[in-house]
Structure formats: structure tokens, C-alpha cells
Amino acid sequence: MNASGTLGYSSEIEALWGVKTLGAYVTKGLSLTPHHGNPIPRVWDERSGMINSIGLQNMGVEKFFAQHFSFFRKKKTPVIINFFGFTEEEYVRCAESIKPHPLVVALEMNLSCPNIKAGGISFGKDPDMVYRIVKRIKEVTGIPILAKLTPEVKHIAEVALAASKAGADGLTLINTMPALVVDLKRKRIPIKGGLSGPTLKPIALRAVHECAQVVSIPIIGVGGIMNADDAISFFMAGASAVQVGSATFGDPYAIPRTITGVRAYLENNGYRRVEQIMGIIDG
Amino acid sequence: MDDKVATIIENRHVVSNYFLVKLKLAGPMWKVKPGQFVMLKVPGGELFLRRPFSIFDYGRETISIMYRVVGKGTDALSRAKKNEKTLVLGPLGNGFAAPKRSKPVVITGGIGVAGVHLLAKSLGRKARIFYGCAHKDELAVMKDIMDFNPAIATLDGSRGFKGDVVSLFRREIKPSALGDIEIFTCGPHGMVKSLKKCISASKTPCQVLMEEHMACGLGLCFGCVVKTTDVEEPYKRACKEGPVFDLWQVSL
Numbered sequence: 001m002n003a004s005g006t007l008g009y010s011s012e013i014e015a016l017w018g019v020k021t022l023g024a025y026v027t028k029g030l031s032l033t034p035h036h037g038n039p040i041p042r043v044w045d046e047r048s049g050m051i052n053s054i055g056l057q058n059m060g061v062e063k064f065f066a067q068h069f070s071f072f073r074k075k076k077t078p079v080i081i082n083f084f085g086f087t088e089e090e091y092v093r094c095a096e097s098i099k100p101h102p103l104v105v106a107l108e109m110n111l112s113c114p115n116i117k118a119g120g121i122s123f124g125k126d127p128d129m130v131y132r133i134v135k136r137i138k139e140v141t142g143i144p145i146l147a148k149l150t151p152e153v154k155h156i157a158e159v160a161l162a163a164s165k166a167g168a169d170g171l172t173l174i175n176t177m178p179a180l181v182v183d184l185k186r187k188r189i190p191i192k193g194g195l196s197g198p199t200l201k202p203i204a205l206r207a208v209h210e211c212a213q214v215v216s217i218p219i220i221g222v223g224g225i226m227n228a229d230d231a232i233s234f235f236m237a238g239a240s241a242v243q244v245g246s247a248t249f250g251d252p253y254a255i256p257r258t259i260t261g262v263r264a265y266l267e268n269n270g271y272r273r274v275e276q277i278m279g280i281i282d283g
Numbered sequence: 284m285d286d287k288v289a290t291i292i293e294n295r296h297v298v299s300n301y302f303l304v305k306l307k308l309a310g311p312m313w314k315v316k317p318g319q320f321v322m323l324k325v326p327g328g329e330l331f332l333r334r335p336f337s338i339f340d341y342g343r344e345t346i347s348i349m350y351r352v353v354g355k356g357t358d359a360l361s362r363a364k365k366n367e368k369t370l371v372l373g374p375l376g377n378g379f380a381a382p383k384r385s386k387p388v389v390i391t392g393g394i395g396v397a398g399v400h401l402l403a404k405s406l407g408r409k410a411r412i413f414y415g416c417a418h419k420d421e422l423a424v425m426k427d428i429m430d431f432n433p434a435i436a437t438l439d440g441s442r443g444f445k446g447d448v449v450s451l452f453r454r455e456i457k458p459s460a461l462g463d464i465e466i467f468t469c470g471p472h473g474m475v476k477s478l479k480k481c482i483s484a485s486k487t488p489c490q491v492l493m494e495e496h497m498a499c500g501l502g503l504c505f506g507c508v509v510k511t512t513d514v515e516e517p518y519k520r521a522c523k524e525g526p527v528f529d530l531w532q533v534s535l
Contacts (some may be wrong), residue, residue, distance in 0.1 A: 028505075
């Protein structure tokens with residue numbers, strides 16, 4: 001799959017390769033009401049990765065369905081709706097507003113957002129907050145729920161366990177890591193945002209591996225996957241599926257290349273299914 | 284649109300911090316509209332993202348990029364050597380819409396020339412071209428267009444009008460003529476702001492080519508946005524809804 005926010009709203013990549021290639025298309029983060037996003041600069045090259053502070057720009061979940069869902073219907077592409085809110089109520093109402101459809105295979109909760117009713121601390125940092133919010137969302141929707149967690153916590157396994165106990169059907173590990181850039185020449189901060197790309201891979205792998213020890217729900221691994229070898233590493237660490245994000249910006253064909261490479265790896269090593277290598281590093 | 288393998292056949296210093304790189308494509312050049320751009324994978328390590336560059340010029344199987352060294356990416360590009368292989372993704376963006384009025388005017392300054400060079404060449408003598416720079420040496424970047432008799436403004440007065448290009452434009456174009464002209468522009472924010480003020484009474488049609496930091500160049504990430512007057516969705520992607528915008532819809 002693609003990581004949320006790295007493949008536009010729907011058909012932007014179609015001129016180069018089709019979304020039918022994907023196991024599922026993960027949407028841009030959507031909210032109940034539209035968000036305009038941050039002023040520029042919103043992106044920054046950070047050598048072994050990049051920093052983004054897009055600011056969750058999105059047209060709102062209603063307009064997204066009105067304008068873009070027909071594209072996925074036409075392509076018969078499974079869709080995972082990534083969504084967020086700045087209060088518990090917003091999360092719940094947003095989840096409620098998404099009508100079930102055979103193509104909407106899951107809702108992915110972006111839990112890295114600040115809880116503005118709790119002083120701005122990120123939802124995903126508190127296992128109790130995560131438990132409460134996942135439980136509430138499970139009460140209002142029958143669509144499978146993935147909890148996407150932030151790596152900026154003391155014990156990610158604890159947060160993962162809370163999400164699982166609350167009924168999450170899966171986990172997406174991990175979101176970006178908060179980071180900063182310094183402009184020496186102008187002596188200022190041009191951008192503060194989320195770090196993504198290769199630099200995140202070892203952190204993401206550890207998060208996947210740690211959480212795989214304590215939960216039995218599927219884990220989707222994401223963080224710095226640039227090629228098939230990277231993807232295979234995540235499967236071996238315990239992931240059932242993977243997402244590719246920033247890699248697409250440097251190489252627009254990163255996703256189809258990775259998918260082809262994973263198939264080739266399995267074939268060349270005598271595996272028929274990915275499940276045969278899942279968690280294999282734990283013997 | 285596709286991602287073409289390209290080989291550097293020339294990468295020369297033009298003047299000041301301006302360089303011109305010419306690449307041979309592994310395949311025929313795309314059909315391009317003036318104002319479109321490419322995402323170039325800059326050879327050499329230490330860069331994660333590609334860099335966007337206007338298509339300055341092109342041939343049957345070649346593409347030329349005029350650039351100024353302003354940061355890590357352009358610095359690395361200035362060191363790229365002949366015969367180095369790389370990738371060019373394009374053509375990207377909307378490009379300029381064809382002139383609707385009878386008197387097209389191109390106003391540009393500094394490295395902005397890279398954005399309007401193709402347009403100026405295609406309009407030829409149909410257009411009145413205004414170019415501004417700091418010193419006459421920088422006119423080397425205008426070599427091809429000098430045939431079309433551009434009006435020149437230099438800040439230090441070393442050639443043509445002493446002052447900025449918008450002041451020159453204001454002097455040369457009578458207010459009565461503003462009703463017939465259509466402007467195409469690309470250049471520093473200060474120049475564009477000044478131009479907007481100059482034509483705000485007449486609301487002369489004007490297309491502006493905007494440049495922003497980009498990550499993907501394909502409309503995937505929403506990193507390169509331009510603030511517009513659209514109330515519902517003010518931030519538009521420079522790489523997808525742009526890079527050419529209606530000046531009157533840009534919040535500058």
C-alpha cells in the first residue's frame with residue numbers, strides 16, 4: 001500500500017502506473033471539516049529522508065467521497081480511509097460519517113494529532129487516551145479499524161496493547177518522527193515537522209518487532225521502505241503488510257518496483273506466501 | 284509523461300551563479316508547453332528529493348535547464364560532470380495558456396528567465412519582452428532572446444534603463460495600452476508584487492509562473508502550495524494546479 005498523504009487524493013499517479021497495482025489505496029488524512037494546511041515551506045530535503053509539515057490539508061471527508069470515490073469504484077481498488085480529529089468527538093463523528101462500502105476495507109486512525117482539549121498532547125502518546133478513543137470508534141462503526149501510532153512514546157508496545165485491547169483490528173506502525181531544521185545562513189527555523197524516509201527504517205522496524213511480541217492483531221509496517229529488501233525486513237520483523245511513502249517522491253515507481261521485488265524474493269527463495277516469512281527472525 | 288534516463292552532455296557556468304546544463308534523453312523529447320517543468324534527480328549523494336527546474340529549452344532528444352545555485356540541490360548540480368547519467372521526470376505542470384489578447388508582454392527578472400524562455404521563443408516578435416537584472420553581465424542568460432529586442436533594465440544602470448524592470452514597464456507602456464496587453468511573468472516575489480500593484484487598477488490579465496520548494500512534483504504530497512483566493516481550498520499545488528497561475532487569484 002501507499003502511506004497516507006503520499007499518493008494525492010486519488011488519480012494523481014495514474015499517468016505513471018495504475019492504483020490497481022496496490023493491495024489497497026490509503027487516502028490522504030481526512031477530517032470532518034476541511035483543513036487548509038500550513039503555510040510554506042511544507043517540505044524539506046533532509047539527506048537520508050525528508051521533513052514534512054503539510055498540516056493535514058484536506059477537503060473534508062464529505063467532499064472527498066463526492067469528488068474522488070467514483071474513481072476507486074471505477075478501478076475497483078480497495079480503499080483505506082485515513083482520518084483524524086483534534087478532539088475525541090471529531091474522531092468519533094468522522095468515523096460515524098463514513099458509510100460502509102465493500103471497497104472501504106478499513107479506517108486508519110491517525111493518532112499523531114494533538115488533542116486540543118487536553119492541552120495539545122498527541123492522542124497517540126497516552127495508552128489510556130488511545131484505549132478510550134479506539135473503543136468509542138469501535139462502537140460507532142463496523143468497518144475494521146487500524147490504529148496508526150506515533151513513535152514518539154516511551155513504550156510503543158504499551159500503546160499498541162491498549163489499542164488492541166480496545167478492539168483495534170490492526171496497527172499501522174509508524175507515523176513520522178517530530179523533527180526540526182536549522183537554517184544557518186538566515187539563523188532561523190524554516191520548518192518543523194515529521195521526519196520520514198530511510199532514516200526512519202530502523203526505528204520503524206523496532207516498533208513493529210516490539211509490538212508484534214505483545215499483540216496478535218495484524219501489523220502494517222511503514223517507515224523508510226525504499227525497495228523490496230526493506231519490505232521483506234518488515235515482514236520478517238512481524239508485519240503482515242507494508243506501506244511505502246516518501247520513497248515515491250524520489251522515485252515515482254518505488255511502489256510497483258517494491259511489489260515486483262517482493263514477489264521475486266518469495267519465488268527465488270521458495271516461498272509461496274508472505275505469511276511464511278512473517279516474524280521469521282524470532283525463530 | 285515519464286521518467287527518462289538522461290546523460291549530461293554539458294554543464295557550464297554562464298555568469299555569476301547561473302549555470303546551464305544540457306542533457307541527452309534516452310528517447311525522444313516529450314511534447315511540452317512553455318512553462319512546464321521537470322523533476323531532475325541531481326547526481327551525487329546527500330540528496331533525498333529531486334529538484335524542479337523549468338524546461339529552459341529543448342531539442343529532438345535533448346533538454347536544457349538554466350539554474351542558479353541557491354542551495355544544496357543546485358550546488359550539487361553545478362558539480363555534476365559530463366557523461367554522468369541521471370533521471371528526468373516530465374513534462375509536469377500546466378504551462379502557460381496561449382495569449383488571448385493581441386499584445387502579449389513578457390516581464391521577467393533574474394532566474395525568472397528560466398520560466399519564460401520557451402514562451403518568449405515561441406512568441407518571438409509578437410511579444411514585448413522586459414528583462415531586469417542587477418548588472419549587464421547577467422544578460423548572458425538572455426542570449427537567445429536578444430534577437431527579439433527585449434527592453435532591458437539593470438539595477439546599476441550598466442545597460443539600458445537604470446532601475447527595476449517593473450519601473451521600466453511602467454515607463455514604456457502607456458496606461459491607455461493596458462487594455463490591449465496580456466502579461467506573462469516569472470521572477471522574484473518582489474518583482475511580481477510590484478507588478479501586481481502596477482496593474483491593479485486596470486486588472487490587466489496576467490499569468491504568473493510560481494516556484495515553490497517541491498518534494499514530488501506530481502501532486503502527491505501537497506508540499507509545494509501557493510496561496511490563492513479560493514475560499515474553500517486556498518492552497519493549490521504549484522506542481523499540479525500550477526505552476527502557472529492567474530495573478531489575480533494568487534494571494535501575493
